[in-house]
Amino acid sequence: MVYDIDTFYQGLVEHGLILPTGIRGGYGRGAVFEKILRGFNELVSRTAADDGAEELMFPPIVARQLIEKVGYMNSFPQLAGSVHSFFGNESQAREITARTQAGERWEDLLDITEVMLTPAACYPVYPIFSGLLPQGGRLVTVLNWVYRHEPSDEPTRLQSFRMREFIRVASNEDVVQWRNDWLQRSLDLLRGLGLDASSDVASDPFFGRAGKMMAANQVDQKLKFEILVPVISQEKPTAICSFNWHQDHFSGKFGIRNADDTLASTACLGFGLERVTLALIKTHGFDPSQWPEAVRQQLAL
Numbered sequence: 001m002v003y004d005i006d007t008f009y010q011g012l013v014e015h016g017l018i019l020p021t022g023i024r025g026g027y028g029r030g031a032v033f034e035k036i037l038r039g040f041n042e043l044v045s046r047t048a049a050d051d052g053a054e055e056l057m058f059p060p061i062v063a064r065q066l067i068e069k070v071g072y073m074n075s076f077p078q079l080a081g082s083v084h085s086f087f088g089n090e091s092q093a094r095e096i097t098a099r100t101q102a103g104e105r106w107e108d109l110l111d112i113t114e115v116m117l118t119p120a121a122c123y124p125v126y127p128i129f130s131g132l133l134p135q136g137g138r139l140v141t142v143l144n145w146v147y148r149h150e151p152s153d154e155p156t157r158l159q160s161f162r163m164r165e166f167i168r169v170a171s172n173e174d175v176v177q178w179r180n181d182w183l184q185r186s187l188d189l190l191r192g193l194g195l196d197a198s199s200d201v202a203s204d205p206f207f208g209r210a211g212k213m214m215a216a217n218q219v220d221q222k223l224k225f226e227i228l229v230p231v232i233s234q235e236k237p238t239a240i241c242s243f244n245w246h247q248d249h250f251s252g253k254f255g256i257r258n259a260d261d262t263l264a265s266t267a268c269l270g271f272g273l274e275r276v277t278l279a280l281i282k283t284h285g286f287d288p289s290q291w292p293e294a295v296r297q298q299l300a301l
């Protein structure tokens with residue numbers, strides 16, 4: 001297999017799988033790309049069918065207060081996306097028109113709104129767990145568009161993409177057991193699609209010098225695992241699925257308690273749906289009609 005970012009990108013464009021928009025990491029997705037992505041998402045749903053996860057849906061915006069409360073701006077300010085709008089009067093509106101027509105900067109005429117773009121599909125879920133959990137805790141699944149400010153020419157690094165997540169809230173033991181089970185289940189699922197998947201301990205891209213220590217701590221405590229598949233490089237495989245154990249980070253902030261009144265623990269796992277789709281395309285080729293029959297069947301292609 002040859003790994004070259006430009007050739008891969010060109011191939012994706014030539015086969016109509018992705019549609020350039022002029023935004024780095026913001027290309028459109030063609031019908032075939034979407035069919036693969038949805039096929040995979042449904043395969044995940046079938047795999048998890050007996051778990052009885054509650055399926056919830058949120059818009060791709062979150063309350064600014066939620067972002068502040070979970071400390072996102074301390075950890076990942078470089079990735080944040082903030083929504084601003086216009087609150088001014090007639091003359092200020094005319095000023096915007098004049099400046100945009102003159103090619104001048106105009107954003108100082110905007111103000112922040114009450115919302116930010118959702119950085120991870122699981123964030124809106126934690127506040128709804130507040131209070132006393134039922135015996136055995138809860139399991140929720142969500143699919144959402146997320147935003148991260150990391151413009152790049154790599155087709156696997158997007159500014160906006162979809163995450164299919166499962167979020168478990170329960171006692172420490174139950175949450176860790178659930179995470180371990182799903183790590184193996186996800187590996188089996190991805191290998192069953194012919195992907196060269198392996199797992200490893202990982203860390204989040206925390207900002208700055210203090211962030212380096214947080215990342216080291218995360219690795220030491222094995223709080224984050226990733227499943228990796230070679231997509232744009234053999235030496236540096238791409239994370240297509242992540243498992244995060246937050247311990248009592250969210251439970252403490254939102255007052256989430258187990259049925260026995262102890263502080264709960266949370267964990268989430270997220271499939272990066274575009275990355276899984278790209279890993280399948282890289283592995284099996286640009287034309288899904290030529291993919292192995294067993295893979296086509298599982299994805300209902």
Ligand SMILES: Nc1ncnc2c1ncn2[C@@H]1O[C@H](COP(=O)(O)OP(=O)(O)OP(=O)(O)O)[C@@H](O)[C@H]1O
Nearest residue numbers: 120156157158161239240241242244270271272275
């Ligand atoms: N820039 C990106 N472009 C495309 N896919 C991405 C990008 N960043 C992350 N992903 C995908 O999303 C998955 C989850 O990302 P990440 O681990 O950062 O979020 P998370 O597990 O929800 O973390 P947390 O909830 O703790 O913020 C990754 O495994 C990857 O597949």
Ligand SMILES: [Zn+2]
Nearest residue numbers: 120122268270
């Ligand atoms: Zn998550």
